Amino acid sequence: MKLQERDKQILQKVFMFMCLRCLQIAELFDMHIKICQRRLRALVKGDYLRKILIPTTESGRSPYLYYPGKSAEELFGIQGYKPRLTNQLSHQQKNTDLLIHLKKSADRAGIKCSLLPEHLIRISGQTLIPDGTLALTRESKSALFFLENCAGTEVIKSPNYNEDIENKLIRYAEIFQNNEIRFYCKFFEYNFQRFRLLYITNSGKRLDSISQIVKKHDSFGFIYMATKSAFLKNNIFAPIWSIPTKNEISASIIKER
DNA sequence: CTAGGGGTTCAATCGGAGGG
DNA sequence: CCCTCCGATTGAACCCCTAG
Incomplete structure (x- = not known):
């Protein structure tokens, strides 16, 4: 061929x-x-x-x-991997769907969107692994976004403070405070100032309960939340994002012009 | 000859109806 | 309650035609 x-x-x-x-x-x-x-x-x-x-x-x-x-x-000259049929895989597939949706939405809006999927972050040895990251670029300015796709299976709060959602949010807040994004600056070849965390939930109810925890740990207002259905239904400009810390319910991640 | 497009067929799965 | 059958649905494969 x-x-x-x-x-x-x-x-x-x-x-x-x-x-x-x-x-x-x-x-x-x-x-x-x-x-x-x-x-x-x-x-x-x-x-x-x-x-x-x-x-x-x-x-x-x-x-x-x-x-x-x-x-x-x-x-x-790259080694590929055969995907293993695990729960991890279906979660990964859903993340891929979300990233592709963002990418296509950005394309249509004339905004450059570079993606960095989870498994590439994982093999780089980062301690906190988002479900994906992306850089949106318009007129030589770029912004960095982390993506968390809440499948609804993780425990919101567990007594041992290990690998639950609350713990993860605390670690995100630490990273935001210390601005530990060198790996991402290097990968996307851009000197990002900060980042935003896009938190996608599979239901409105879950969004509300996680919002409470976000309020507790995000004093900066860098965590944006939306339901999966709203996210998939709308384009990249849509004001579907709530910022629990700032009590905003219709924020946009990028301004239309 | 190759790539793109339409129509059709095949394969695999789910849920509901119906019978034992 | 469990099993089988059947239609609906969806993705993939196959066949044939056309344009360049």
Whole structure:
């Protein structure tokens, strides 16, 4: 097969996210789903990609998950990973969906959006791992955002203060106070002043209860919250964000002009 | 000959109806 | 209560045509 320029870009994205579904790739590249399927099939044939069937909870056929094959590893000189079918994976897939939504929304608005998914942060040895980070750039100015996608399974508050949401928020506040974002400045090649944390919840009820904890620990007002449905329904300018600390309920993360 | 597009078929899953 | 069947749904694969 002859590798197109777009094929290479697809492979890069697959490396970036570790693994992607056909629909995610089609959305990223504005491809017709069938065209996307066909290219992916060709890439699988050339062992640029490999695929596994992932179990799903939704109706319909289970989609394939594509991850780098040997040819792609040789082409880029990067090692790929075969995704393991764990709870972690479905959470990661949801994070990918959110990041792609942000990316496409920014594209439409003419704003540059660079992504840094979770697994790349993880292997860099950071102690606090967000579900993803992104940099929005407009006219030579960039802003850094962390993304937390609350699946609704984590404990909000556990007595041992370990790995619960409250503990994580405390650590975010520490990082904000000390402005420990050197890793991200280096990755995005921009000297960010501060960052914002975008906290996505899967229900309004959960948003309210976590807001209470945010108020307690975020004295700066850097934590923005929204429900997943509002987030996915609206564009990047939409005033859907609440900032618990400032008692704001319709903030925007970026101004329209 | 290759890439893109439309139509159709295949495969896998869920939920509900119905029977034992 | 459990099992099987069936339709609905969704993603992928297949076939054929067209344009360059």
